[in-house]
Every structure is written in structure tokens, then in C-alpha cells.
Amino acid sequence: MEYREVVKISKRMSKALRHDPARVGLTLDPAGWVPVETFLAAMGIARPVLDEVVAGNDKQRFAVQTGPDGVERIRANQGHSVPVELGLTPQEPPEVLFHGTGAAAVESIRATGLNRGGRHHVHLSPDEDTARRVGTRRGGAVAILTVMAGEMARAGHPFYVSGNGVWLTDEVPASFILF
Ligand code: HQG
Numbered sequence: 001m002e003y004r005e006v007v008k009i010s011k012r013m014s015k016a017l018r019h020d021p022a023r024v025g026l027t028l029d030p031a032g033w034v035p036v037e038t039f040l041a042a043m044g045i046a047r048p049v050l051d052e053v054v055a056g057n058d059k060q061r062f063a064v065q066t067g068p069d070g071v072e073r074i075r076a077n078q079g080h081s082v083p084v085e086l087g088l089t090p091q092e093p094p095e096v097l098f099h100g101t102g103a104a105a106v107e108s109i110r111a112t113g114l115n116r117g118g119r120h121h122v123h124l125s126p127d128e129d130t131a132r133r134v135g136t137r138r139g140g141a142v143a144i145l146t147v148m149a150g151e152m153a154r155a156g157h158p159f160y161v162s163g164n165g166v167w168l169t170d171e172v173p174a175s176f177i178l179f
């Protein structure tokens with residue numbers, strides 16, 4: 001498939017698995033999984049297309065797994081706005097993590113810290129390049145914030161890492177951010 005087509009399908013899949021499953025007639029289980037067969041029908045795509053999008057995904061946004069019942073299921077690794085319990089266990093984060101955002105948001109973040117907005121968690125990147133890519137999505141000037149994750153964890157804030165290497169936490173108070 002052409003790259004553009006892969007991106008288009010990936011976005012539709014993300015929308016269905018993270019934000020609006022009902023729109024395509026899907027119900028996710030409590031952990032966000034849906035049977036692959038049901039998903040293919042709802043998306044109107046063929047299995048080889050799904051495999052190409054899942055395998056070729058630049059951020060490994062999707063996980064496919066066979067349950068103990070022998071049913072193959074798919075879910076988004078992270079980024080949900082619908083309630084799902086991903087079952088992530090707290091992990092010790094690296095000493096620093098990064099957050100890429102728009103320069104226009106910096107003053108507000110300085111005042112109130114990073115909050116999770118419509119998502120389940122604040123998303124943090126392990127390296128500056130990734131953070132820059134995330135911030136670039138906003139258009140305009142990018143700001144890269146450094147989060148003192150080690151200190152935060154020692155102060156009792158739990159951190160999680162998603163199946164695709166995104167670090168997640170509930171909120172980042174401004175006192176743990178280097179601007
Ligand atoms: C900002 C994409 C003002 C925050 C990416 C961000 C990522 C504040 C925006 C993943 C704020 C929320 C997540 C405050 C936070 N004042 N602005 N106090 N606190 N913000 O999209 O981190 O392609 O929900 O800086 O690559 O940008 O979907 O979060 O700009 O990994 O897989 O509020 O989404 O991955 O935006 O991106 P988002 P994000 P996918």
C-alpha cells in the first residue's frame with residue numbers, strides 16, 4: 001500500500017479503538033480489546049491490510065494478541081479517551097523524560113503543570129527527538145519541556161510505560177518541569 005493510504009487507515013483505526021468505537025458499531029472490552037474479525041468487518045478492511053498497518057506502524061500504535069479463549073483481538077496501545085483499563089504496572093522511569101508541545105501552551109503549563117486533557121495520562125517521550133515530533137503536530141513553534149521524572153517518582157507519582165514505549169503519568173506539577 002502507499003504510505004498515505006496506510007496513514008489514513010491507521011487514523012481511522014485509532015479513532016475507533018481510542019475515541020469513538022460506537023460510531024463504527026464496536027464495543028471494546030474493559031481492557032480496550034475487540035476481536036480482530038469484528039474489527040475488520042466494522043472497518044471494512046481485509047486482514048492483509050490490517051497486518052500491514054499494524055506491522056508498519058511508525059509508533060506501534062496497535063497490539064494484536066490471541067486470548068486464552070483462542071480469539072484474536074486488537075487494541076490501541078495507548079492514547080484512549082474512552083474509559084479502558086490497560087492494566088499497566090508502575091515502572092521506574094528514567095531520570096528525565098521530555099514533553100513536546102506548542103510554544104503557545106508554555107505559559108499555561110508554567111502556571112498549572114501538565115495535565116492529561118481528554119486522554120487518560122500525560123504522555124512523555126524518552127528522548128528529545130520524539131518529543132519534537134509530538135510538539136510539531138501542533139503547528140507553529142515547538143517547545144520541548146524536560147520533566148524530572150526520577151524526582152517525581154521518588155515523590156510518589158506513579159509512571160507507566162505503554163506497549164509502544166510512551167511514558168505515561170497522571171499529571172506533572174510545574175515544579176518538576178524545566179522550561
Ligand atoms: C497540552 C500522539 C496548556 C499538551 C503523540 C499537549 C503523543 C497543556 C496538549 C500522544 C497543559 C494535549 C499525546 C496546560 C498539557 N496548559 N496546555 N496546563 N497541559 N497541555 O494530543 O502529548 O499519534 O492530548 O502539551 O505523538 O500532544 O495519537 O497530547 O500539547 O504520543 O499515537 O495539551 O499523541 O500520538 O494534547 O500527544 P494531546 P500530546 P498518536
